[in-house]
Amino acid sequence: xxxxxxxxxxxxxxxxxxxxxxxxxxxxxxxxxxxxxxxxxxxxxxxxxxxxxxxxxxxxxxxxxxxxxxxxxxxxxxxxxxxxxxxxxxxxxxxxxxxxxxxxxxxxxxxxxxxxxxxxxxxxxxxxxxxxxxxxxxxxxxxxxxxxxxxxxxxxxxxxxxxxxxxxxxxxxxxxxxxxxxxxxxxxxxxxxxxxxxxxxxxxxx
DNA sequence: GAAGTTAATAATTTACATCA
DNA sequence: ATGATGTAAATTATTAACTT
Numbered sequence: 736x737x738x739x740x741x742x743x744x745x746x747x748x749x750x751x752x753x754x755x756x757x758x759x760x761x762x763x764x765x766x767x768x769x770x771x772x773x774x775x776x777x778x779x780x781x782x783x784x785x786x787x788x789x790x791x792x793x794x795x796x797x798x799x800x801x802x803x804x805x806x807x808x809x810x811x812x813x814x815x816x817x818x819x820x821x822x823x824x825x826x827x828x829x830x831x832x833x834x835x836x837x838x839x840x841x842x843x844x845x846x847x848x849x850x851x852x853x854x855x856x857x858x859x860x861x862x863x864x865x866x867x868x869x870x871x872x873x874x875x876x877x878x879x880x881x882x883x884x885x886x887x888x889x890x891x892x893x894x895x896x897x898x899x900x901x902x903x904x905x906x907x908x909x910x911x912x913x914x915x916x917x918x919x920x921x922x923x924x925x926x927x928x929x930x931x932x933x934x935x936x937x938x939x940x941x
Numbered sequence: 942g943a944a945g946t947t948a949a950t951a952a953t954t955t956a957c958a959t960c961a
Numbered sequence: 962a963t964g965a966t967g968t969a970a971a972t973t974a975t976t977a978a979c980t981t
Contacts (some may be wrong), residue, residue, distance in 0.1 A: 788951050788975060810966090829952060832968070837950085839969090946980070953973070959966085 790830070794820045798827070802834050 790798070797820055801812070808816075808831045810824075817824040 790951080826951080833950065836969075951975075
């Protein structure tokens with residue numbers, strides 16, 4: 736078991752001075768190699784008992800303040816911080832690495848959330864536009880029926896009547912915008928039931 | 942209150958980049 | 962080319978707080 740005092744003001748390096756000394760590379764050995772060496776001190780180890788890993792709130796606070804002003808950690812600042820907090824410079828470096836990773840994860844989550852909202856709004860707008868298209872198609876269909884009726888009525892009267900020229904041919908093609916009438920079936924989608932196309936994924940991330 | 946579970950985070954490993 | 966150093970990403974290990 737670990738002492739409660741560990742969490743208080745005692746600095747970690749004072750509690751286990753042997754831990755990091757023990758893993759320091761021997762003279763002549765490269766630091767890089769030493770860093771990669773597996774060490775599994777499960778629990779016991781040095782005479783001071785289990786190594787305490789949790790940083791004190793004061794240490795974390797100081798590290799957070801430093802991280803807030805600059806995410807990168809130059810070796811000078813690392814050494815100064817380590818000295819100030821009574822930590823091994825390696826611990827400070829590790830803390831910054833992990834903090835950067837957490838920060839990145841959080842940032843990605845926020846970006847995802849924003850994009851999700853944008854997507855949801857676009858889907859809503861898409862539905863609105865689709866129903867507007869349906870309404871306009873109905874209006875167009877009514878207008879065509881009316882034209883048909885008028886042309887049928889005028890057929891019996893005179894072929895040369897000014898009204899006889901009133902047909903779909905007379906309608907400016909620009910009236911239909913960028914798609915022709917024939918293309919409507921492909922362009923417009925009428926939602927069935929309450930299934931909203933494109934929204935399937937939203938519920939995956941409740 | 943011991944045993945199991947879980948979330949947070951400290952530490953390690955690996956692969957790669959940069960620089961002297 | 963080579964070794965030191967640093968970082969990101971992935972992973973492991975440990976701790977403390979909950980739950981059963």
